[in-house]
Amino acid sequence: MSAPAKDLPGGQPGPAAAASGAGLTEAFLAAFRHHPSGVAIVTADGADGPVALTVSSLISISAAPPMVAFSLSASSSSARVVEGAASVVVHFVRRADMQLARLCATSGKDRFGPDVRWSRLGSGEPYYPQVELWFRAELRGRLETPGACLVTAELTSVSAGAHATRQAEALVYSNRAWHALGPVVDAAAAPVLLWPDDSATF
Numbered sequence: 440m441s442a443p444a445k446d447l448p449g450g451q452p453g454p455a456a457a458a459s460g461a462g463l464t465e466a467f468l469a470a471f472r473h474h475p476s477g478v479a480i481v482t483a484d485g486a487d488g489p490v491a492l493t494v495s496s497l498i499s500i501s502a503a504p505p506m507v508a509f510s511l512s513a514s515s516s517s518a519r520v521v522e523g524a525a526s527v528v529v530h531f532v533r534r535a536d537m538q539l540a541r542l543c544a545t546s547g548k549d550r551f552g553p554d555v556r557w558s559r560l561g562s563g564e565p566y567y568p569q570v571e572l573w574f575r576a577e578l579r580g581r582l583e584t585p586g587a588c589l590v591t592a593e594l595t596s597v598s599a600g601a602h603a604t605r606q607a608e609a610l611v612y613s614n615r616a617w618h619a620l621g622p623v624v625d626a627a628a629a630p631v632l633l634w635p636d637d638s639a640t641f
Contacts, residue, residue, distance in 0.1 A: 478610045480530040480543050481509065482557075482565045485520035489551050489565035492517045493544035495612045497529065505594040507576065510587050522581060522588050528566040529592070530573040534608035534619040539567060573598045 476495040483490055492515065500506035507529065511518035521527055532540045543550050551557050551565065558568050566573055576592035608619040 476612055478532050478540050478612050479509070480532055480536075480540060480567065480570070481521055481527050482530070482567070483521045483524035483527045484563060484565055485524070489557070490517040490520045491543045491550040491565070492521065493540045500591065506579070506591060507594065508589060508591045510589050513586050513588065518588070522590060524578060526562070526564055526575060526577045526595075527592065528560065528564045528573050529576050529594070530567055530570040532570055532610050534610050536570055537610055539570070540610065571598070572601055
């Protein structure tokens with residue numbers, strides 16, 4: 440049964456709650472399917488060797504200290520290794536890195552095979568040196584949820600040249616497809632303010 444509608448100012452009836460249960464789940468999936476998100480690759484080392492996975496859930500938490508969070512599926516063996524790791528490498532992928540992102544998102548693929556360029560940091564973590572911007576991160580917290588785990592991590596070091604201007608097209612995932620993201624307007628001529636005082640969005 441729907442919740443009763445509440446009147447808006449001026450006597451206008453407010454919207455009633457719509458679907459629940461399965462209908463709510465369908466609406467949730469449809470909403471996030473069309474909610475574009477950035478793409479990142481997370482790598483870690485496990486007892487059986489390195490693992491990698493592509494995530495579209497990476498978010499910023501704070502700048503001081505620099506903290507991020509991302510979710511991991513409970514059904515993924517690679518995700519379980521990442522969840523149990525002390526440290527990981529978070530790669531911010533661009534349009535040129537799409538094939539690597541697809542590889543790390545495809546079940547059953549060898550993400551560190553002989554045809555894949557990868558190396559290790561001095562601290563031991565596996566990483567992909569062809570990705571221009573990456574951070575080493577130490578896991579700080581884990582929150583178990585039904586079917587997933589939310590992980591927080593503190594960024595401790597960054598790739599060389601990270602402060603250089605990045606002209607490459609951004610890569611986003613939306614509606615089960617990869618998209619290159621470019622500016623709609625000249626940001627210098629018409630900046631869009633994202634209220635940095637109230638949000639962790641930079």
